[in-house]
Amino acid sequence: MGNYLRNIWETITTMLTGMRVTFQHLWLIRRNNVTLQYPEERWPRPERDIGFDHSNYNVIRSRLHVDIDDCIGCLKCERACPVDCIKIDTVKVPNRGEDIHSIGHTGITANGTKKAMVVSRFDIDMSECCYCNLCVYPCPEECIYMTGGPNSEKHEIDYEFSQYDRNDLIFRFAKKVSDEEIESATSISSERES
Amino acid sequence: MGIVKGDQMVLNIGPQHPSTHGVLRLKVVTDGEIVSDIEPIIGYLHRCFEKHCENSTYEQVIPFTDRCDYIASMNNNFGYVVAMEKLMEIKVPDRVEYIRIIMAELNRIASHLLALGVYGLDVGAFTPFLYMFRDRERILDIFELTCGARLLYNYMWVGGVSHDLPVGFVETVYGFLDYFEPKLKEYNEILTYNKIFIERTADVGVLPPEVAISYGVSGPNLRGSGVKWDLRKDEPYSIYERFDFDVPIGEGTVGTTGDCWDRFYVRMLEMTESAKILRQALKDLPQDGDVHQAIPKKIRPPKGSIYQRTESPRGDLAYYIISDGSPQPYRLKMRSPAFTALSVLNEISRGWMLSDVIAILGSLDIVLGEIDR
Numbered sequence A: 001m002g003n004y005l006r007n008i009w010e011t012i013t014t015m016l017t018g019m020r021v022t023f024q025h026l027w028l029i030r031r032n033n034v035t036l037q038y039p040e041e042r043w044p045r046p047e048r049d050i051g052f053d054h055s056n057y058n059v060i061r062s063r064l065h066v067d068i069d070d071c072i073g074c075l076k077c078e079r080a081c082p083v084d085c086i087k088i089d090t091v092k093v094p095n096r097g098e099d100i101h102s103i104g105h106t107g108i109t110a111n112g113t114k115k116a117m118v119v120s121r122f123d124i125d126m127s128e129c130c131y132c133n134l135c136v137y138p139c140p141e142e143c144i145y146m147t148g149g150p151n152s153e154k155h156e157i158d159y160e161f162s163q164y165d166r167n168d169l170i171f172r173f174a175k176k177v178s179d180e181e182i183e184s185a186t187s188i189s190s191e192r193e194s
Numbered sequence B: 001m002g003i004v005k006g007d008q009m010v011l012n013i014g015p016q017h018p019s020t021h022g023v024l025r026l027k028v029v030t031d032g033e034i035v036s037d038i039e040p041i042i043g044y045l046h047r048c049f050e051k052h053c054e055n056s057t058y059e060q061v062i063p064f065t066d067r068c069d070y071i072a073s074m075n076n077n078f079g080y081v082v083a084m085e086k087l088m089e090i091k092v093p094d095r096v097e098y099i100r101i102i103m104a105e106l107n108r109i110a111s112h113l114l115a116l117g118v119y120g121l122d123v124g125a126f127t128p129f130l131y132m133f134r135d136r137e138r139i140l141d142i143f144e145l146t147c148g149a150r151l152l153y154n155y156m157w158v159g160g161v162s163h164d165l166p167v168g169f170v171e172t173v174y175g176f177l178d179y180f181e182p183k184l185k186e187y188n189e190i191l192t193y194n195k196i197f198i199e200r201t202a203d204v205g206v207l208p209p210e211v212a213i214s215y216g217v218s219g220p221n222l223r224g225s226g227v228k229w230d231l232r233k234d235e236p237y238s239i240y241e242r243f244d245f246d247v248p249i250g251e252g253t254v255g256t257t258g259d260c261w262d263r264f265y266v267r268m269l270e271m272t273e274s275a276k277i278l279r280q281a282l283k284d285l286p287q288d289g290d291v292h293q294a295i296p297k298k299i300r301p302p303k304g305s306i307y308q309r310t311e312s313p314r315g316d317l318a319y320y321i322i323s324d325g326s327p328q329p330y331r332l333k334m335r336s337p338a339f340t341a342l343s344v345l346n347e348i349s350r351g352w353m354l355s356d357v358i359a360i361l362g363s364l365d366i367v368l369g370e371i372d373r
């Protein structure tokens, strides 16, 4: 009987202790509130100034972006990807570093490298991407990066991109030109060369 | 599973059930409310981790290790990179070692917070779960600040870490610790010493030390049974020998040694120890040193094999890597602590009520991503 009553007593006291903790939170609800009214309020993204002089440091992982004019088509990012969600096709150009205006191809990257390839297809399927960031590091031209990184002034931080159709998650970065156009453009310039 | 007798019934729990912590199916033979046999059926989350690794380069394996134990990804990365560095005989800079320890211990706290909070949920206490999740969120914020990802980090690389610490990181973690340590008292008040919670967990599902050892159970589950075995102490890897911390074990405070409450409480105490390690690591963290310095250009380990064990929040996590000298592993095997913990479930839950099985399963803290791989 004594044991029975003690159990009841302990249950009530420990429950009241728990209640005290919860009520403390209730009184301090304004100060200790951690819930965010999401679509109206947004969590601030962490400060990206990491204080080091590494241009390829990229802290936010939201969405991949490619500065296609700078891409030389070296396929390093494609090879680094563990899930093979980057698909790149390239066509050789006859003259390294020459602009081909008809398909909007610039010959020289921002870093000054002469391009030997026209990137005719650069697709990233963001629904397959596992956001591992492995493709960002090997790029010699630093042109593939997660938006919100060191180039955040160029792009809005886009961490909630969503689409109605899954196909819209395939981002096509290469300029839209058909194979024939590329063929004729590259052959024209090679004819001119000969 | 033997023959089901006339007055017995086979009951399926799962594969989709909130108490199974993932996609686990339990085939339970019950006699009324009393459980007479349990057969866990796994494999619903199998993603061919080990086979995938044979077709990936050594760098590409790291994102896959993240996805095994997705609650404690840092610790999974840690085990893999420690194994690889031993195989390739890389000496990593001190700063990297300290950063790794800080990340691993933060993730241990995060993982235990989730385990304990969800355990409260399993036995019917909703509020502690919310509080623990709130505090876990702070740790995830620290990770996001450091490497941009909240759950699957790909942070530790062979020979280094992917990002150096951001400015103000040390203060942020100190701030978190100052906030977190008093909270432990709050958790104890609201859940640990609650009489209803004790009644649900004390003396339930006792795992005797001999059974635990013979099944290969490790980590907090083993320590809950009173065996003082922690790889950080007994087989130090990385730089754990430099830190001063205790290995808490279960003592049967409110019941028998090795019951669910002990396994729960060991995790609670371990968070204090992790906080202790964190404080020491933050104090000694070297200020300079390039975190990318020791990363090899091409990861191409020599022919050979390595078996390296590390202490993940769930126990003895080991990688067995066979290299044939090519940039891809010939074979990669992961020894999962949650798998052995699940295998002991049948042994310790026979004879208990059905609702106790949920309590026992929760106390083992399994992660199905790691069991199925």
Ligand code: SF4
Residues within 6 Å of the ligand: A064, A080, A081, A082, A083, A084, A085, A086, A124, A128, A129, A130, A131, A132, A133, A134, A135, A136
């Ligand atoms: S982030 Fe990872 S998964 Fe995504 S495209 Fe880059 S390498 Fe592939």
Ligand code: SF4
Residues within 6 Å of the ligand: A066, A070, A071, A072, A073, A074, A075, A076, A077, A078, A088, A138, A139, A140, A141, A142, A143, A144
């Ligand atoms: S690594 Fe950079 S330059 Fe090379 S193909 Fe990829 S985006 Fe283009």
